[in-house]
Amino acid sequence: MISLEDRVREVFAQGGALSRAADQFRERDGQTRMALAVAQVIEEGGPLVVEAGTGVGKTFSYLVPALLSGERVLLSTATKALQDQLFGRDLPRLVEALGLPVRTALLKGRASYLCLHRLELARRDASPERVSQRALAKIEQWSQATRTGDLAELPGLDERSPIIPLVTSTRENCLGAQCPQFRACHVNLARREALAADVVVVNHHLFFADLSVRESGMAELLPSVRVVVFDEAHQLNETGVQFLGVQLGSAQALDFSRDLLAAGLQHARGLVDWQTLAAGVERAARELRLSAGRQWPGTKLRWTDAAPEGIDPGPWQNALEALQQAFEHAADGLAMVSELSPDFVRLNERAIELASRGQRFAQPCAPESVRWVDVGNQLRLVESPLDIAQAVKRRMLKSDAPKEEGAPNRSWIFTSATLGDEPQLRWFTEPCGLEDATVLRVSSPFDYLEQAALYVPRNFPKPNDPAHSAQVARLAGRGAALLGGRTLVLTTTLRALRAIGDDLRRQFEQGDAAHALEVLVQGELPKRVLMDRFREGADHGRPGCVLVASASFWEGFDAPGEALQLVVIDKLPFPPPNDPLVEARSKRLESQGRSAFNEYFIPEAAVALKQGAGRLIRTERDRGVLAICDTRLTAMSYGKRLLSAVPGMRRLESEADFDAALADLQHG
Secondary structure, X not given: OOOHHHHXXXXXXXXXXXXXXXXXXXXXXXXXXXXXXXXXXHHHOEEEEEEEOOOOOHHHHHHHHHHHOOOOEEEEEOOHHHHHHHHHHHXXXXXXXXXXXXXXXXXXXXXXXXXXXXXXXXXXXXOOXXXXXXXXXXXXXXXXXXXXXXXXXXXXXXXXXXXXHHHOOOOOOOOHHHOOOOOOOHHHHHHHHHHHOOEEEEXXXXXXXXXXXXXXXXXXXXXXXXXXEEOOHHHHHHHHHHHHOEEEEHHHHHHHHHHHHHHHHHHOEOOEOHHHHHHHHHHHHHHHHHHOOOOOOOEEEEOOOOOOOOOOHHHHHHHHHHXXXXXXXHHHHHHHOHHHOHHHHHHHHHHHHHHHHHXXXXXXOOOOEEEEEEEOOOEEEEEEEOOOHHHHHHHHHOOOOOOOOOOOOOEEEEEEOOOOOOOOOHHHHOOOOOOOXXXXXXXXXXXXXXXXXXXXXXXXXXXXXXXXXXXXXXXXXXHHHHHOOOEEEEOOOHHHHHHHHHHHHHHHOOOOHHHOOEEEEOOOOOHHHHHHHHHHOOHHHOOOEEEEEOHHHHOOOOOOHHHOOEEEEOOOOOOOOOOHHHHHHHHHHHHOOOOHHHHHHHHHHHHHHHHHHOOOOOOOOOOEEEEXXXXXXXXXXXXXXXXXXXXXXXXXOOHHHHHHHHHHHHHO
């Protein structure tokens, strides 16, 4: 009988099935090596960690052996957009090329699906500040035709739209089997299809939400799956800690208060004083926010004692207790009328859960966890584990549990283009509890020496110099002017994002029309709109583009070809040392006699730098320049380690070399 590895070799060989599925396919040693490693772990079981450089073709490297194995497969990726790409493009092409009778399904979190019951409630809510009637009418019209209820199908719906929470459900407000729309529910339909499928595509958020609350439908799905693949696995740890901790926010309380009042007045007007109960929750939530005082938006306050730093413990504890009591009073009122409507049963459960969280935050923080408060217009109380290692070992790998006789030896594949900066990939494996996993590193097939150049300006302000952002804007502006746009500026802070964006606009949008460029700044438009506009460049008579971005644009942004030829990084992307989670992780390392700087800050910066640099070269024909505007790369001893994380590009030693390289791109 032919082995899985032999079948995989046949598919990846020149003239094999893969050449019929992929455009311009050619046999790549790295892609085949990864596919064979995946095939081996599928046959033997256990965890495999693969760092596959850009251009390896890792998607097909795990899909081919997974599909050929005939096993039930769960695929998890980082975002809903990547889910849609995997489910809508990559999987169908490969299933067709391999000629396999495979049934596939897509499963997202509830916030991705239209809730028919909540849509009905939104129709009845006449308050204009809550409902945009035009947007609601558009959703209602679409709801008559959609089969899946996936809001991603609805053209023109901004993912930031305030109407989305009004027409989708959460774990807290879903009525479950008591819902009048239970049979037609889009979430339940998606779960039923997932349970009947051979290959199910989910995302990391959904996976960890389920691991935390056992609620999304994967509690039934995962035990029947033999192969689990995490693509874009570098995001697993940070995604996981969001869901494995506990959160309580003033926005949660205000949403509960509104739902409480709406349901009470609709189903049991006059039986309970709903106005007083709702007002009590709202007042307590606002008092808790006020007790935190005036803070810069986005501030994170450490919380190691009775109250977060800088907050008077007395008023804080009183406000926290008042919020807990307001939830308890609401629960009592709801219990009196619970038999009248399933809405009241679910609201009662929400109230009890929120009161329990309030009580938890009144107690000391759990060991091996860290607690802080996010302060903005609203307040968010967070208690989080430092990493997901214990959860992975106990709940996924179940390394400390006796193996059931006859139970399948599940295979776990974790892959990404960036998983660390040293051979054992400890940046990824240690916080994810995968120290015993098999590790494979497959380098990119791109010729970076030929395709790309790296420029680190020598005479440049230091990163903490007030003039630094202006100089970054000047360098990026000069490059963008030579290229006619085609420039991405990645910043490490939102303050630098705004400063550099403003400076570039002064350079390009107030000059003569012949040299004008459009400056796009993250946050001013939805991410998808910014990406699409940038990729268009100077087509159709429009000016070329400069995109200034931070955070999520360091990864997952793909602009192949001539659309992007200059990437400018303002500073080395070290994690912020005063962030409570970063601080707690650092202290844990120091308590173990290890260097937090060498074992945490440097690897974090190396991985982020690798991700940012990876935006430049996306295909074997791309050419470009990477500029890193941080003199620490050449002046500090750790600079060599960080430089080694960047693909091996040729070095530009002077400003003249930089200009010449850009001029070469312009005429190339």
